[in-house]
Amino acid sequence: NAGVTQTPKFQVLKTGQSMTLQCAQDMNHNSMYWYRQDPGMGLRLIYYSASEGTTDKGEVPNGYNVSRLNKREFSLRLESAAPSQTSVYFCASSEAAIAKNIQYFGAGTRLSVL
Amino acid sequence: GQQLNQSPQSMFIQEGEDVSMNCTSSSIFNTWLWYKQDPGEGPVLLIALYKAGELTSNGRLTAQFGITRKDSFLNISASIPSDVGIYFCAGLIQGAQKLVFGQGTRLTINP
Numbered sequence: 001n002a003g004v005t006q007t008p009k010f011q012v013l014k015t016g017q018s019m020t021l022q023c024a025q026d027m028n029h030n031s032m033y034w035y036r037q038d039p040g041m042g043l044r045l046i047y048y049s050a051s052e053g054t055t056d057k058g059e060v061p062n063g064y065n066v067s068r069l070n071k072r073e074f075s076l077r078l079e080s081a082a083p084s085q086t087s088v089y090f091c092a093s094s095e096a097a098i099a100k101n102i103q104y105f106g107a108g109t110r111l112s113v114l
Numbered sequence: 115g116q117q118l119n120q121s122p123q124s125m126f127i128q129e130g131e132d133v134s135m136n137c138t139s140s141s142i143f144n145t146w147l148w149y150k151q152d153p154g155e156g157p158v159l160l161i162a163l164y165k166a167g168e169l170t171s172n173g174r175l176t177a178q179f180g181i182t183r184k185d186s187f188l189n190i191s192a193s194i195p196s197d198v199g200i201y202f203c204a205g206l207i208q209g210a211q212k213l214v215f216g217q218g219t220r221l222t223i224n225p
Contacts, residue, residue, distance in 0.1 A: 004156075035215075040123070042202060043157070043215040050211055058212065090156050101145060101206050103213060105156030 002026055006091050006106035013081045013113045021076040021109050023091030031094045032074035033058075033103060034066060036087040043090065049074055050096075081113045120203055120216030128224050133190040135219045137203035145206035146186040147213070148177050152199045160201075161188070190221075198223050 007022045025032065030051045035043040035058075045058030049068040063085060065077045074093075078085060088110050092103040120137045127133060137146075145164055149157035161172050163179035163186060170177055174191045186205070190197055203216040 033212075040217060042118075042120075042217040043204075045212055048212060092156075101211075101213060102147065102159055102162055103204075104159070105149075107154075107156050 004091055004093055004104055004106035006089075006109050008109060009107065010110050011112070013078075013111065015082060015113060017081050018077070018079050019081065020078075021089055021091075021111075022073070023075065023106060024073045025091075025093040025104070026072065027093060027104065028071070029093035029095050029104075030071070031096055031101075032068065033092040033094075034064075034074070034076045035090045035092065036060065036085075037090060037108075038087050046076065046089075081111075083113045085111065086113045087111060118203060118205060118214050118216040120219055122219060123217065124220040124222070126222045126224065127193060129193060129195060131193055133193055133197070133221060134187065135201060135203075136185060136187045137205070137216045138185040139205065139214075140184065141205075141207050141214075142183045143186075143205035144183070144208045146177070146179050147204040147206075148175075148186070148188050149202045149204060150199050151202065151218075157202055193221075193223055195223055195225060197221060 004025045033048040034046040047066040049055045052071045067075045088108045091106045094103045118137050148160045151157045161177040166183045168179040177188045200218045202218050204213045
């Protein structure tokens with residue numbers, strides 16, 4: 001049982017390059033999330049998808065786009081990477097985005113933008 | 115946006131000591147979660163709390179949902195080297211769909 005799988009684990013980009021971070025969950029969860037983690041800042045929500053077919057902005061959405069491809073997969077795209085987007089990115093999923101919202105996390109993608 | 119204040123930011127203790135950390139907010143929460151993050155990994159859920167006053171244990175870990183619903187506490191008894199990591203609180207504000215995370219408490223243990 002893999003849980004939440006993120007690819008790639010590491011990535012180095014040059015400023016202005018684009019890339020897509022992939023996330024897949026095998027728990028049949030309805031809701032999925034993308035966070036970034038920076039030192040001393042905890043986890044900040046970028047975008048989330050409460051259910052298949054819907055996406056909403058989180059706390060720090062600027063510079064990112066997302067696609068809920070199907071119930072299993074939720075991708076995060078950086079169209080034109082900037083050094084300020086150097087961070088560790090985590091994908092998470094939960095049964096629902098309300099009430100007893102236990103989120104399960106992937107192992108993260110470590111991104112450096114030069 | 116809403117904020118959770120987690121303290122302390124870091125702790126340096128001796129093996130065998132007890133540990134206490136807490137999260138506070140000005141908002142009312144109906145769920146509190148405590149996660150642990152090991153180096154190079156994603157956060158893993160330790161304890162979930164759903165009711166004001168609730169006290170829940172998971173081995174040497176005990177967490178409480180504050181009576182005011184604006185705070186939560188995590189205690190670790192008799193710390194061991196594998197307790198090293200970053201501990202995060204997270205809360206679901208009443209009526210909201212998104213978790214709010216604290217800044218984390220980094221725990222370091224001297225053997």
